[in-house]
Amino acid sequence: MVAVLGFFLFRVVPGDPVVSMTRGRPTTAAMQAELRAQFGLDRPLLEQFWTYFTGLLQGDLGMSYTFRRPVAEVILERLGPTLLLVGTGTLIAVLAGLWLGIRAAWRRDTAFDRVTTGVSLTLWAVPTFWLGMLLMMVTGDLFPSRGMRDTDTAPDFFSQALDVGHHLVLPSITLVAVVAAEYMLVMRSSLLEEMHAPYLTTARAKGLRDDLVRRRHAVPNAVLPAITLVFLRFGLVVGGAITTETVFSWPGLGLLFYDALTGPDYFLLQGLLVVTAGAVVVMNLLADLLHGVLDPRVKVA
């Protein structure tokens, strides 16, 4: 389904890969025809689709026009950086977002609640691109402005890891700022719903400490919507870190998507769609499975 949609969707994208490849270079009509034949673009659309589809079933995603390499290889190469960025970002966002959300709900209407909710709403509304550029300017010389590694770092593992970590700070802060805000707001509202539940009163009546009431009783019941959101977001974000990756030239899938669209590099776009759609499906599945673990009631149903 995804493959069918992707194939025809991207054929509607305006532009002709051969024209954009040869634009501004001395070419002849014969050479353009040769390129078209090489890419199979001279075949009827349905035949092109059939070739692609049968290839896909055998695990062949086709060749990228731009990079002249198998799409699977190109995507795989960019998957690592994206997972690193999105993984770090999500981890921090989950920890920070949930913690802030819980605290804000527990102490609702305090100054802390008002400030965090206000900041979260603001961050959620801020355009990622603008936030990234702003961070880059404000931090000055502290952090590098591009990519994942410096070219002149020593080759040993420790310096390389430190360098990657150093490069990771700004992009992940940018990613966290937006995502954590969302988690915080969801966590806060779902915990607020639980706050008046009678079982909390029971727990307090048993003489439990306020912290324990929160940790053992309220939060486990309220955390479900937030966890669902985390997994859904994670699936989406693998393909959706485009802006963050563009601002910081982070060599991940988002950047690849951006580059592929300028071709348009059909096979690469289709491959990316299959991979990102796959990520969403897998994450949905994981979220469903995890529900059962977190909340036994779901398992029964």
Next chain:
Amino acid sequence: MRVKLCALVAAAAVLGAGTPVATAQQPTILKVAIVQQIDSMNPFLAVFQSSTEINRLMYDYLTAYAAQDQQVTEGLANRWETSADKLTWTFTVPEGKKWSDGQPITAHDVAFTYTLMMTDEVARTANGSFVANFESVTATDDRTVVIKTKAPQVTMLALDIPIVPRHVWEKIPSIKDHPNDQAPVVGSGPFVLTEHVAGQFIKLKANKDYWRGAPKYDELHFVYFQNSDAAVQALGKGEVDLVNRMAPAQFDSLEGKAGVTRNKAQGRRFTELLINPGAATRTGEPIGDGNPALKDVRVRRAIAQAIDMDALVARVNLGYAEPGGGLVPPVFTKWHWQPGEQEKRRFDPAAANAALDAAGVTRKADGTRLSLRLTGRAGRAYDEQASEYLKRSLGEVGIALDVRLVSDNQLNEATTAATYDLAFSGWSTNVDPDFILSLHTCSQRPGADGKGGTTDAYFCDETYDRLYAQQLSEFDEGKRVELVKQMQARFYDQVPAVVLAYDNALEAYRSDHFARFTTQPAQGGVIMAQHGVWGYYGAEPADARASAAGLSTTALVVGGVVLLGLVVVVFVVVSRRRATIGERE
């Protein structure tokens, strides 16, 4: 929870403080920001400007263009002669030039490269047009290459084809599947490729045995930026040493910045406004939906006359351009043409109004004569600003503009399908004007299926085509220059497009790291995107790289401050916990 957060913040701080410390004994590196994609390092496949520029550093061509004045000079070959019928060219590859693996460079390498392109379809992907007219290429001995062409070809000294080593490439089974980025990449240029990480960087090291002499520094790194604002910031911070393709506003932002020198150079690009002259295919079938009124050359001239190009350059290009004229930019002094006093169309709305009246395009009741679409690229500052400007000035002469700013691909699609009235376009030109002139011949229009065309202006003019054919077989340079100028004059007179401006190339470099770069041409030339290797090859490091140490010290100081702040935060949190302990228990 608190403990976890603190740990996280601490981890971030450690990373922040961990700026790699640059030390003096490290090799001298020139770091260049590239804001364009890299497609491939395989010289037969690479088509993007940035990739071909790097390929040029790895592989010499048969001939080169001098840094001083862009005249043809020694490349791999140092002598060449042509037969009386101009069909046979003999090039001599002198002794003593070596591949980076120590093997001698011979005529067989040249013959191998060209023959491969003639026989293997994939190998002519990038530069096939240069060999399209070749009959045969043979190496008669180690020093002599003989090229026979089907028809006389005036561009034989402008064959921009990287020559590859035969002993390496004849063992490669499939050109298509060879990324050519695994060291060692055997080359002949001033630099040798050592590492390419897609989407991140490309590293080259100096070729100490380069036949012109070794470069004056050790390594050349190209780092990839998706976003040119970030590249300009990185230059300001000293992360990179050289940036080009800056927008006028970015260029201005670096004015007076310590340690940064700007280079405003004559570029080889021009911006033009296409006026659909009644697009047709190669066989003369009309295509697209251009406004029929534009078929009248008087209307096109009137449009050109209603545009104040000086004002456009001053306000939209912020002065970083020269007002347009002929098709060849002024950086190519020899071929460049500017209209003389009589031919020149001066900005004159009144005359344009009168001309439109005379052409029978009269004003309707609402005061307008025509309504035209103006297609441009969304997100390109020039198109956005210039379209507003054109809307006003063409409004003066009764032409209403419907501005449509679309994506790059949509713009390409509109121009290749001729579904535009007016559109912004632009081209990069080469040392030899053949390419830019050929674009406007009748045969460059698309075929019956709408494909295979390279023009976007759909010009088809007998006089122009005749002159084009003449200059293509004119081997007397003085006479050819004359013909090329006549062609530009004809183009200017018939206005299928108005050349609005010759854009300046805006570059900047860290003059505290690198003292001097060789520009091409010597006067007002560019450092990057040259027709040659001179900019990178001729770079001279500054004596003291003092700033490197300074940078890391600041980083350490700031890192220390961050850590100190953390300690304070932890202290506050802990003391608060203590204070509320009674409440919680």
